[in-house]
Amino acid sequence: MNRRKFLGYSAATFGLAALGASAFLHEDSDSFIPRLLHELIGDFAMTPQQEEQFVKSFAESFGTKKLAAMIALYRVDESTGLGTEFTRGRIDRFERALVTEFLTSTDYLRKQQEKNPDVLYVGHKLCSNPFAQFSGLPA
Numbered sequence: 001m002n003r004r005k006f007l008g009y010s011a012a013t014f015g016l017a018a019l020g021a022s023a024f025l026h027e028d029s030d031s032f033i034p035r036l037l038h039e040l041i042g043d044f045a046m047t048p049q050q051e052e053q054f055v056k057s058f059a060e061s062f063g064t065k066k067l068a069a070m071i072a073l074y075r076v077d078e079s080t081g082l083g084t085e086f087t088r089g090r091i092d093r094f095e096r097a098l099v100t101e102f103l104t105s106t107d108y109l110r111k112q113q114e115k116n117p118d119v120l121y122v123g124h125k126l127c128s129n130p131f132a133q134f135s136g137l138p139a
Contacts, residue, residue: 029064030055032071033098040099043116044108050121057121058101070094 033055038044046054059067074091103109111117 029059029067029071032074033058036074036095036098037102040095041102041108044111044119045116046106046119046121050119054102054105054121057105057123058098061101062097 030052034046034051062070070090073087074094077087077091105123106119106121108117108119111119
């Protein structure tokens with residue numbers, strides 16, 4: 001095998017590996033966010049329409065490109081364990097933002113004592129907590 005064939009085969013192999021990795025890392029936010037919320041919060045039930053509204057609202061407020069990057073980062077850290085202190089800090093802030101958004105835009109806090117409560121999406125930052133302050137938060 002000459003050098004050109006070797007380089008060609010190597011490039012093709014790396015290209016296929018990159019395509020496989022990107023297919024592995026790509027996960028739709030419509031499935032990722034509800035799965036992550038169930039891991040972080042526990043059992044609750046939402047209708048598919050309510051879930052879709054919440055995910056759409058969160059993606060718009062967080063940023064769709066930024067969300068896609070966070071999902072990929074989360075998947076790499078989750079599947080390989082190769083995260084660093086920097087990436088784990090980003091993941092932690094993302095999880096906190098997701099849980100905060102969920103708690104302030106649903107009626108989960110009113111129903112948290114129930115077993116597997118039916119949660120309703122109230123709206124983006126429409127919290128019934130009289131002590132909630134949203135000034136200074138990114139829109």
